[in-house]
Amino acid sequence: MHIIGVLDVRSGVALHAAGGRRAEYGPLSSVLAPGSDPVVLARAMRDVLGLGEVYVADLDAITDGTPDLGLYHALAGEGLGLLVDCGMRETAPEGPWRVVAGLETLAGPEALREGLVFSLDLRGGVPLAGPGWREGPRAIVAEAVRRGVRSVIVLDLARVGGGAGVGTEGLLAWMRAEYPGLEIIAGGGVSGVADLERLASLGIDGALVGSALHDGRLGRRELVGLACHADPGAAYKKQT
Secondary structure: OEEEEEEEEEOOEEEEOOOOOHHHOEEOOOOOOOOOOHHHHHHHHHHOOOOOEEEEEEHHHHHHOOOOHHHHHHHHOOOOEEEEEOOOOOOOOOOOOEEEEEOOOOOOHHHOOOOOEEEEEEEOOEEOOOOOOOOOHHHHHHHHHHOOOOEEEEEEHHHOOOOOOOOOHHHHHHHHHHOOOOEEEEEOOOOOHHHHHHHHHOOOOEEEEOHHHHOOOOOHHHHHHOOOEOOOOHHHHHHO
16 A cells, blocks of 8 residues: 655645635645645655655645646656646646546546546545436446546545544445455545554555644654555556
């Protein structure tokens, strides 16, 4: 299982995410590096923690659909594997990154295609789905896979920054059993080694981790001690 560092960014500033209440997000203070520059923080995730992949939630794009392409290219220039939630509705900018197609913003299931990373966005276990989607998390995952998706993120926004675990273990276990070849990434609420070990025991391929890295609960020593790796090409190799 590989660990993916998380950065929530608005107006070029990395923010501290909590419970999906985006209006309340303030500038991030991280033990990894001073300031809230997302490129500096991503570089520290690479150099201090040994991570090779970063997930960026572009909050401006998620809100109004204007992606920060300059930021994406700067992060890719650091040699990091990059997952970008750029608020995709129907199409998304191409580049040296993988596009995260979030349930929260997608116009409908017809926008899904092979090569996208589908994010099953939940709030308190309830899908953030608009009209046109099937009901229930399992039916939505099945629809995404039917449309060619080979990678799925399961993210409960209500748990982001809460440190109480991802809370989606039942769904994740079902997905692993139902779709053995699917890349599954879990996030929201990872607080420490025990949470990561639990996800690894389910056969999950990757974990999104933000607050626990930035406040020091998970450092390089803890990550090295896990049955995880920080191969910067891991997600890309799985797709080929």
